[in-house]
Amino acid sequence: MSAATGTGRGAERRSGNKLRSTEARLLAFAVVITVFASMLLGWSQGPELPPSAIVTGVALTVIAIVAHLVVRAVAPDADPTLLPLAFLLNGLGLVFVRRVDLAAGSDLATTQTIWTAVSVAAMCGVLVVVPAVRQLSRYQYTFGLVTLVLLVLPLVPGLTAGVINGAQLWIDVFGMRFQPGELAKITMVVFLAGYLERKRALLSVANQRLGPLLIPAPRHLAPVLLATFAALVVMAGLRDLGSALLLFGAFLAVLYVATGRLAYPLLGLVAFAIGSTIAYQLFGHVRVRVSIWLDPWSQVTDAGYQLAQSLFALGTGGLTGTGLGGGRPQDVPFSSTDAIFVVVGEELGLLGATALLVAFLLLVVRGYKISLTARDEFGTLLALGLTVTIALQTFVIIGGLTRVVPLTGITLPFVSYGGSSLLGNYVLIALLLRISDESRGSARGRVLDRAGRRVGSRRAAPAEVGR
Amino acid sequence: MTKQIGRVATFTLLLFGVLFVNLNLIALVQADDLANHPANRRLLIREYQIERGAIVVGEEAIARSLETEGDLRYLREYPGGELYGHLTGYYSFILGRSGLEAAMNEDLIGQPLEVLAQNLGDLLFTRDRAGNTIELSIVPEAQQAAADALEGRIGAVVALDPRSGAVLASYANPSFDPGPLSTHDAAAIREAWEPLRDDPERPLVNRAIAETYPPGSTFKLVTAAAGLENGLSPETAFPDEGTYDVPQTASDIGNFGGGDCADGDTVSLADAMRVSCNTVFARLGVELGDEELIGMAERFGFNRQPPYELTVARSAIPKSMDPPSTAQSAIGQRDVRATPMQMALVAAALANGGQLLQPHVVAAVRDPSGRLLRETGTRTWNEGRFDSQVVDETVADQLRDMMIDVVEDGTGTRAQIDGVTVGGKTGTAQTGGAPTVWFVGFAEDEVAVAVVLPQAGDDATGGQVAAPIARAVMQAALDGS
Numbered sequence: 019m020s021a022a023t024g025t026g027r028g029a030e031r032r033s034g035n036k037l038r039s040t041e042a043r044l045l046a047f048a049v050v051i052t053v054f055a056s057m058l059l060g061w062s063q064g065p066e067l068p069p070s071a072i073v074t075g076v077a078l079t080v081i082a083i084v085a086h087l088v089v090r091a092v093a094p095d096a097d098p099t100l101l102p103l104a105f106l107l108n109g110l111g112l113v114f115v116r117r118v119d120l121a122a123g124s125d126l127a128t129t130q131t132i133w134t135a136v137s138v139a140a141m142c143g144v145l146v147v148v149p150a151v152r153q154l155s156r157y158q159y160t161f162g163l164v165t166l167v168l169l170v171l172p173l174v175p176g177l178t179a180g181v182i183n184g185a186q187l188w189i190d191v192f193g194m195r196f197q198p199g200e201l202a203k204i205t206m207v208v209f210l211a212g213y214l215e216r217k218r219a220l221l222s223v224a225n226q227r228l229g230p231l232l233i234p235a236p237r238h239l240a241p242v243l244l245a246t247f248a249a250l251v252v253m254a255g256l257r258d259l260g261s262a263l264l265l266f267g268a269f270l271a272v273l274y275v276a277t278g279r280l281a282y283p284l285l286g287l288v289a290f291a292i293g294s295t296i297a298y299q300l301f302g303h304v305r306v307r308v309s310i311w312l313d314p315w316s317q318v319t320d321a322g323y324q325l326a327q328s329l330f331a332l333g334t335g336g337l338t339g340t341g342l343g344g345g346r347p348q349d350v351p352f353s354s355t356d357a358i359f360v361v362v363g364e365e366l367g368l369l370g371a372t373a374l375l376v377a378f379l380l381l382v383v384r385g386y387k388i389s390l391t392a393r394d395e396f397g398t399l400l401a402l403g404l405t406v407t408i409a410l411q412t413f414v415i416i417g418g419l420t421r422v423v424p425l426t427g428i429t430l431p432f433v434s435y436g437g438s439s440l441l442g443n444y445v446l447i448a449l450l451l452r453i454s455d456e457s458r459g460s461a462r463g464r465v466l467d468r469a470g471r472r473v474g475s476r477r478a479a480p481a482e483v484g485r
Numbered sequence: 486m487t488k489q490i491g492r493v494a495t496f497t498l499l500l501f502g503v504l505f506v507n508l509n510l511i512a513l514v515q516a517d518d519l520a521n522h523p524a525n526r527r528l529l530i531r532e533y534q535i536e537r538g539a540i541v542v543g544e545e546a547i548a549r550s551l552e553t554e555g556d557l558r559y560l561r562e563y564p565g566g567e568l569y570g571h572l573t574g575y576y577s578f579i580l581g582r583s584g585l586e587a588a589m590n591e592d593l594i595g596q597p598l599e600v601l602a603q604n605l606g607d608l609l610f611t612r613d614r615a616g617n618t619i620e621l622s623i624v625p626e627a628q629q630a631a632a633d634a635l636e637g638r639i640g641a642v643v644a645l646d647p648r649s650g651a652v653l654a655s656y657a658n659p660s661f662d663p664g665p666l667s668t669h670d671a672a673a674i675r676e677a678w679e680p681l682r683d684d685p686e687r688p689l690v691n692r693a694i695a696e697t698y699p700p701g702s703t704f705k706l707v708t709a710a711a712g713l714e715n716g717l718s719p720e721t722a723f724p725d726e727g728t729y730d731v732p733q734t735a736s737d738i739g740n741f742g743g744g745d746c747a748d749g750d751t752v753s754l755a756d757a758m759r760v761s762c763n764t765v766f767a768r769l770g771v772e773l774g775d776e777e778l779i780g781m782a783e784r785f786g787f788n789r790q791p792p793y794e795l796t797v798a799r800s801a802i803p804k805s806m807d808p809p810s811t812a813q814s815a816i817g818q819r820d821v822r823a824t825p826m827q828m829a830l831v832a833a834a835l836a837n838g839g840q841l842l843q844p845h846v847v848a849a850v851r852d853p854s855g856r857l858l859r860e861t862g863t864r865t866w867n868e869g870r871f872d873s874q875v876v877d878e879t880v881a882d883q884l885r886d887m888m889i890d891v892v893e894d895g896t897g898t899r900a901q902i903d904g905v906t907v908g909g910k911t912g913t914a915q916t917g918g919a920p921t922v923w924f925v926g927f928a929e930d931e932v933a934v935a936v937v938l939p940q941a942g943d944d945a946t947g948g949q950v951a952a953p954i955a956r957a958v959m960q961a962a963l964d965g966s
Binding site for chain 1: 490492497501503504512527
């Protein structure tokens with residue numbers, strides 16, 4: 019192997035090339051699937067292929083090429099599967115948003131295509147601005163503050179877009195509706211990764227006894243309680259159960275990995291359970307959500323309508339689905355945003371829905387792998403937090419639509435219609451790309467290794483010796 | 486941290502596993518229930534994408550589909566209205582389907598429902614799909630005559646072609662118009678439905694096939710058939726008495742209106758039939774025994790369900806009876822009950838040499854291009870130990886002649902048609918309250934008929950009230966076909 023014998027930038031370049039050509043092939047595959055799906059959708063409406071089908075295909079191809087070239091230039095050693103998976107999900111999302119457009123007479127898909135371009139540009143921007151993810155940890159408190167600001171923003175008079183569909187999550191910026199919470203989940207994870215990397219030694223020591231449990235000193239517990247409290251405030255103030263669950267879950271996961279103590283997440287869960295019980299007593303919308311979850315069938319025409327229609331769509335789709343264009347997305351409320359998954363399930367059937375789920379699964383598995391091989395603890399925690407965020411978000415919305423957990427209105431990453439969601443998730447991908455690029459690069463000695471870190475791959479050893 | 490990351494990863498993989506298992510449950514196990522849930526309109530809307538076939542009588546469509554702009558693409562309408570309401574049934578997205586709309590649904594859609602539900606790309610094919618046309622054997626003139634004759638009365642008429650089993654008329658009064666029940670306006674459907682549902686005269690019940698009544702004296706045909714099979718002849722003499730002293734009970738059986746049946750000491754079986762002599766048939770029943778009587782009734786189709794496109798109620802006779810019951814049942818009272826369809830089958834079998842045929846109302850099914858897919862031919866009704874030859878031809882002809890006597894010079898003279906051989910049997914069943922009156926009979930070998938009026942008025946008799954209705958329907962059937 020050339021990488022084993024060569025040293026310096028030559029070997030690095032060759033290895034990067036190989037990764038990037040893998041990425042290019044996978045990207046082409048994702049784009050081709052999207053273009054085919056988009057054509058099939060067009061044909062389901064009539065013999066003439068509508069221009070929108072071609073526009074989507076061309077736009078996505080161009081965006082993919084640009085994204086690929088940027089990554090090749092600024093993060094040549096990054097994981098080659100992330101971008102193709104994001105594009106596959108994003109592309110299918112575009113097709114299904116178009117599908118809902120056809121039923122509803124709207125034109126969200128065009129907006130979403132523009133948002134795709136903007137989001138991919140943002141991804142490239144992050145890759146360029148953040149050459150080393152470590153730099154972010156310096157601004158951890160800033161990110162913590164930004165998180166709070168982002169979460170509170172929808173409540174600020176003058177900015178808020180008001181209560182929409184029972185939740186207050188949006189702001190109006192120059193006539194554009196934006197959901198700052200979608201970015202808050204990323205800034206929160208950055209803050210957490212930085213904070214916990216520093217405090218992990220302190221938090222790992224348990225010297226206080228509480229019943230059968232050994233717990234750390236109360237002042238170190240403060241973050242757990244604070245975060246729990248924040249989650250409940252989000253839930254109550256913004257009426258957003260899904261985001262609260264998501265943020266809190268990601269927090270507990272990062273906390274657990276940082277400290278290695280299972281007591282933290284368990285304590286967090288207990289606190290959350292108590293808090294939720296109180297919230298259930300206090301807030302009507304929480305009670306409604308829970309009652310729909312327990313029994314959607316007695317209220318199919320009112321409160322349980324969305325859940326019942328979601329289950330009908332999936333059930334009617336069966337194994338192979340009704341075919342693209344053959345379903346009835348107009349019967350499912352919020353079919354382009356929250357419920358996009360059931361549109362996929364109805365028209366592509368269990369097989370299509372499973373394929374989508376597997377794409378998410380691959381993305382998540384790659385995320386964990388990046389977390390495992392990250393160059394330093396900050397990178398590990400950051401990658402883990404981001405990955406858990408995507409995994410939980412996928413679980414909460416799909417589980418909600420299929421009655422595994424109470425239904426909450428959050429987006430399916432990359433697939434749902436929504437600019438802020440798309441933007442947030444591409445930024446998330448950018449960070450994962452950067453972390454994976456650093457770890458591979460460092461493994462071959464491109465960047466100096468930090469003390470105590472094990473070295474990723476065997477072929478990297480000679481490079482280190484040579485150093 | 487590696488270990489913890491592994492655990493977090495495992496946990497999330499478990500979550501995905503839960504999603505995956507649950508998706509499979511929904512899409513595979515619960516799929517049928519979900520697809521057919523009343524609040525799920527998907528299958529329904531897909532069904533309404535199909536141009537449902539017409540139901541045709543003569544040259545006229547009595548049910549047909551009209552294209553509309555709505556979500557439900559085709560609207561069902563019923564130019565036949567009340568006249569054919571019980572036959573067509575309704576096709577309503579709220580109430581579901583009834584009548585032939587339900588029974589012949591797969592033909593009318595043009596494919597089995599399971600295929601519709603299965604959906605593998607079938608939308609491309611179903612989009613402009615049309616269902617098959619159903620042609621009925623109904624003779625419109627006879628159907629109209631039945632409706633006219635029953636006007637203002639509760640009752641039902643069934644007319645059959647004895648040679649083929651084809652139903653020529655099937656009408657029950659009051660009827661209903663399926664049109665308003667089949668619109669695409671939920672509020673309008675409810676508004677039309679509720680008065681029908683609450684009407685004490687129960688217009689939604691198809692009395693021609695769905696309800697049983699005491700057959701009264703028309704059942705004497707069955708009793709006589711059992712006697713003739715057991716060696717009697719039409720001339721066999723019975724004691725003519727004002728009351729028959731029923732064994733094992735103090736309640737005796739008298740004749741209608743009291744008195745004897747003839748002038749002498751004895752009366753022949755044929756004369757007893759002609760004047761509908763209760764004492765003779767009650768005695769005959771007891772002498773034959775319950776087994777013979779029940780056996781004969783079952784051979785004619787009692788305690789069995791007639792094979793028919795629509796569901797026919799089972800006509801019934803107890804499986805065993807003591808002598809008092811046997812005496813009562815032999816004259817069609819007590820526990821014997823029959824649908825008009827069943828009694829029409831009895832008359833048709835007697836007009837057809839003792840051969841019991843399967844009734845049918847669907848004559849043919851044609852595809853949208855008019856090509857004949859299926860034709861319903863003459864089918865005998867054989868079932869298990871029951872042979873379609875109910876009685877041998879001699880017995881059938883003897884009974885046939887006795888029925889002709891009834892119309893020529895007996896209780897059924899009001900059924901006479903000039904120049905046509907008509908036979909029949911009247912019935913007036915008294916089971917407390919207003920009597921249920923009947924006429925069953927035939928004209929030539931071309932039409933057999935049964936008429937029932939369950940609340941005919943206090944002194945009504947089958948001969949007075951039911952016979953003219955039967956006559957009108959038979960006449961119309963003869964003229965129409």
